[in-house]
Each structure stands twice: as structure tokens, then as C-alpha cells.
Amino acid sequence: xxxxxxxxxxxxxxxxxxxxxxxxxxxxxxxxxxxxxxxxxxxxxxxxxxxxxxxxxxxxxxxxxxxxxxxxxxxxxxxxxxxxxxxxxxxxxxxxxxxxxxxxxxxxxxxxxxxxxxxxxxxxxxxxxxxxxxxxxxxxxxxxxxxxxxxxxxxxxxxxxxxxxxxxxxxxxxxxxxxxxxxxxxxxxxxxxxxxxxxxxxxxxxxxxxxxxxxxxxxxxxxxxxxxxxxxxxxxxxxxxxxxxxxxxxxxxxxxxxxx
Ligand SMILES: [Zn+2]
Numbered sequence: 460x461x462x463x464x465x466x467x468x469x470x471x472x473x474x475x476x477x478x479x480x481x482x483x484x485x486x487x488x489x490x491x492x493x494x495x496x497x498x499x500x501x502x503x504x505x506x507x508x509x510x511x512x513x514x515x516x517x518x519x520x521x522x523x524x525x526x527x528x529x530x531x532x533x534x535x536x537x538x539x540x541x542x543x544x545x546x547x548x549x550x551x552x553x554x555x556x557x558x559x560x561x562x563x564x565x566x567x568x569x570x571x572x573x574x575x576x577x578x579x580x581x582x583x584x585x586x587x588x589x590x591x592x593x594x595x596x597x598x599x600x601x602x603x604x605x606x607x608x609x610x611x612x613x614x615x616x617x618x619x620x621x622x623x624x625x626x627x628x629x630x631x632x633x634x635x636x637x638x639x640x641x642x643x644x645x646x647x648x649x650x651x652x653x654x655x656x657x658x659x660x661x662x663x664x665x666x667x668x669x670x671x672x673x674x675x676x677x678x679x680x681x682x683x684x685x686x687x688x689x690x691x692x693x694x695x696x697x698x699x700x701x702x703x704x705x706x707x708x709x710x711x712x713x714x715x716x717x718x719x
Contacts (some may be wrong), residue, residue, distance in 0.1 A: 468492050470662075484703050493660050493703055495640060497542065498549040498566035501599050505562055505707055510553030513561075514584055517577045518545040523610055531608040538569040546577035547602070550585040552594070556711030558718065561589045564599040565646075574646050575606035579616025582650065586623040590630045595714050599637040600651040604644015617649035624653050633717035635710060638665050638688070638697070656713050658699045659688035660706070665696075 466477050470492035480487065484504060485494040502510055518535070525531040539545055547569040552561050563585050565572045582598060589596040605613040627634055636654025638647075640663035647667050651657075659665060666686040674681055684690040688700045701709045 466494075469494065486703050491661065491702065493640065493662060495567055495601065497568060498544065498564035498599075498601075501564040502549060502551050502553075502562060504703075505564075505597070505599075505710060506551070506553035506555060506560075507557065508554065510551040510562075513550045513552060513588065514581050516545065517580060519575055519577050519609065521608075522576070522612055523608070525608040525610075527608075534570055534608070542566050542568045544569060546581070547572045547574065547606075548578045548581050550581045552588065552592075555597070555707075555714060558711075558714055559592065559594050560597060560714065561585045561592075561594050562597040562599070565601040567601045567603075570606060570608075572600075572602035572646075573604065573606035573613070574602060574616055575609040575613045576616065578606075579613070579619050582616075582620050583623045586620070586627050589632055590627055593630075593632060595633045595635065595718055596627060597635045597637065597710065598650060598654075599639060600642040600646050601639045602642055602644070602646040602651075604646055614645060617645050620650045621653060624650060628655075633714065635713055635717075637706070637710075639663050641665070643667065643669070652696070654698075655717060656698050657696075658701055658706070658709065658713075659691070659697050660703055661688055661700055663688045665691055 464477055466475050466480055468475055468487040471490035473489045485496045521532050544566055547566045548563050550563040563582050586596055624634055633655045636651050636657045638651050638659040642651050642665045664686055670681055670686060691697045692700050
């Protein structure tokens, strides 16, 4: 959400008092549009109280020495300055409904929430920690997909995380995937869709390729609401669409159901 005393709703265009929006968990009080929130705000919202950050210092080694219009190393430093995180995911342990739970929340402000080696490693370590301590795992996705600046190494994270989730499943521990706007590319194509329960926030864009690419490929007009949460729920891709203001309650209930 942009800085300042007032914010404009991205949907109904109403000018809103920022404090009112924040009090409402960054949901528009007029039309229920869900503003994008940071990983840390997300963790504050889902945990009961204080939480302990895991693997904070993990940072990309820029294995390809990549540069496009700017060196990748410079983008990493800019991302850190903007989000106070070293990469696009903050993982933590804390209580959810009184139950110790591991949560990873993606940070869109860090290079579009893209998944590279560090995101892959942090999710994997959170899974391993969950297995060790017999905790449930929650990942909140908000991502443009794999991080092209790390090439194939970023794509490998899809397989790595999926394999770790299989071990979590073998340990009979649940994984709740929360999909927020946007969840696309390699993140959708791996862990975001592998939850025992897949929950999305209303109106979130969720897909693999973008609508324009699909339209050009199949040469057909896409239906209304294509790739939005409600459409995906109707077509069996999601289990629930839950308003952010009800999300914590729904998560506690889901964990109760899954953990017994
Ligand atoms: Zn609105």
C-alpha cells in the first residue's frame, strides 16, 4: 500500500483514510477489495502474538553474475532496503490458535515475490523444521513466479520444495497453502497448489501463464473472471475462498481439523 495519509482503493476508487484501511486488515471498508500486504504484516496477522524469524540471513550468491538493465546484485540490495528482508520470503515459527506452527510468507516488494534459491531453501528449511517439531506448515504465496536472474537454479526449487512437502506428508503433518494476489508461474506450478487445503483470498489472480499469453496460444477469448479465485473455486482448483478478515479463524479451524 502506498505511503501517505490517504489511499485510493484499487477497485472502487474511493479515497480512504489510511488508518481505517489498516484497522480493517488492509481490506477496503467500502467494497472489500484486498490491498496487497507485506510478508511481515501477514505474519503479524496470522500468528497469535510474537513470532521468531527463521534463516533471516540467507542471501542469494548471484550464481550467474546476472545483469539485465541493472546488475542482479544491485536489485538484491534495493530489495533489502525496501522490505528489510534479504529475499522474497519471510519464514517464522510462532503460535496459531495456541498451536506451534511454521509459516512462510512471500514478499511481493522483493523483486515481485519471485522464487529463487533463497526462497526455495527457506521453504525447504521451514518444512524440515515442521517435521522435526511435528508442526503444521502454512505458506502464503504472493509471487510473479520463478526468478529469471537465477535461471535453472530457480526452476529447481520447484522440485526441491515438492520433494520436501512429500516428506511432510509422509510424516502426516498438514500443509495449508494460502494464495493471494498474485500467485503465478512456478509458484502456482509447485507448492502453492500442493496444500492439503488450498485457500485463496477473494479476487486474487492465480494462474501459471498470464491471460494474454493463453489467449494468443489458444486463439480464444477467455471467460469472465478467468484466473481469479472465485472462478478457480468453481472449477475445483481451490478448496476455499476466504475474506482476509476471516482468514485467521479459518486457518485455526483448518489446523484443528487436520491435526485433530
Ligand atoms: Zn474499494
